[in-house]
Amino acid sequence: MAVVQLDKICKRYGGAGPVAVDDVDITIGDGEFMVLLGPSGCGKSTTLRMIAGLEEISSGTLSIDGRIVNHVPAKDRDIAMVFQSYALYPHMTVAENLSFGLKRRRVPAVEIERRVRDAADILGLSSLLERKPHALSGGQRQRVALGRAMVREPMVFLFDEPLSNLDAALRVNTRNELIRQHHRLASTMIYVTHDQVEAMTMGTRICVMNGGKVAQIGAPLDVYWQPADTFVARFLGAPPMNLFTLPVASDGERIGGESVGGPLSRWSEAARGPYVGREAIFGVRAEDLHLSAAAAEGDGGRIRGRVFAVEPLGAETLLAIETEGGVECTARLPRDVTARPGELVELHFAASAGYLFDKATGKAIPADAAVGGVAGRPVLGTMQ
């Protein structure tokens, strides 16, 4: 177990080349499960590889338990990593794969055998120890990869999108298995993924990355309900948050107009003051949209538009509409929705469901903590 601290870490390719990771500051606590989340090319895997020692750090300081490890080789960092491709040695049996790292570290044979047996028992690999990787299913390979990291008993576990090669059902099982192992081992784990469901369900905290920078760090629900900017708001949530660029009324109490608009009662006069008479970005999540004003708890806003897609998912239905201004908006509605493509509908939302972002910077404008939010949802601006 260990504390991993990234202090102004940068990764530049070829000296003055493109910056892959830019000034990243993250502190990962002892026993924490930190998820690095972001789209392809956001720098999350590069950050992980720098922690692993597989990429050189261009500038900044990386320390593990207070010891600076920038120039410590990967093998001496006491870190184990599970790769996206599993990276099992194809010419070795499962048992040999599991023990390969221990043999190099001159762990006594009896101890190696014990650790391999224990890991195999825990992960259900006991009957597969003499098989080679090509004779294993995807899920079994994934478990061997996890076992290979576990037998090392490292200070830090790193995971580089380890579930992305599994089918949907197996992914859920393995996700739960990983959560269970984290609780059992109580080790520091850093997990890279582009899948927000994995991030939300597994992480103690999430670090959302964009363009090589940290966009936001926080507990999964904090990040979901209190996105720091429009990128995080769109990236977390399926469907993503609906965003509209709208004018703020001259009295500052409302945003938008007849077609799309709502009250800004959650924001104090001081908070919305700079935006009076100017445009700002207004956001509302798909699950906060309702077909009836009553369901939206009244006193809210509305979005009017023409339905262009109805996606029944069984438990619920996604309704996609296009507003008069040509902006697409999706609502997550009950399964009994009867709307048809081409129909004109009005979606309603509560005043507490709105988000406000600065148009120029995309940064969230914190709401007034004194004004209540939707049940179970923290209020913007109260995030630690």
Place this chain on the structure above:
Amino acid sequence: MQAHRQMPRLFGRGALALVIGAYTVYTLGPFLWLATMSVRNTGEISADHYAWPNPWRWEQFRVAWVDSDFATYFWNSALVVVTAVAVVTLVGAAAAHALARYRFRGNRVIYGILFSSIIFPPQITLISLYQILVDYNLYNSLLGLTLVYISLQLPLTVYLLEGFFARIPQDLFDAAKMDGYGDIEIFRRIVLPIGMPAIATTLILNFIQLWNEFLFAVVLITDPEKRTLPIGIRAFMGDHFQDIGMIAAGVMISVIPVILAYAFFSEKLIRGMTAGAVK
């Protein structure tokens, strides 16, 4: 209905068997003919080229091996070829691994130079190699011939292995690094075992090519005691008389190691030739 559907399949298989059979006769026929000639003397062969051996003159092999110094030629060939192939395989694999795995300045330039040496016929280097060997007192020596063989086969070996090694996923190297292994250990414990099908392929191709190599051997070796097998067989050919029976016996002796090498490595050779992505 089912029988109706099976008819074209049976016909297809029959046609395939016919083609394979014809090709086998086409390729194996001359070899069998040579094998029969190796146990007949030249007089018998002249009388009837295709007759069945009667009697079977096994002593021709003894004559070739003992009286015609084939034992010496054989061991000369074995020494030169085994050494050259061993060095080419080891150095070639290491070089291919370095070119495939490490990013360093000049990587592609070196690769380009190696590739360019493949596309030119090796015969154009004959005169310069001759001069170099003379200058370094390596002319007419097995060591000199071994070095020439290494230089002849190394570029193609590196080229073939580089292509295979480049397909080994980077994650395997990273995983081995995380497991605590250094570059040389990774080469020995990961690259060599995983690359074995490709290495076996180059090994057997190099062995066959060098075992049968004639031109460089005949130019660079003059001492009868340093002859390799292909030159030894040439000794049965005079200006006015060719001892066909003995030539056939000599060829049979020289061909045995090639058959053994192929039999031993053929499975890996085929796997190497058909290797897809390394998983």
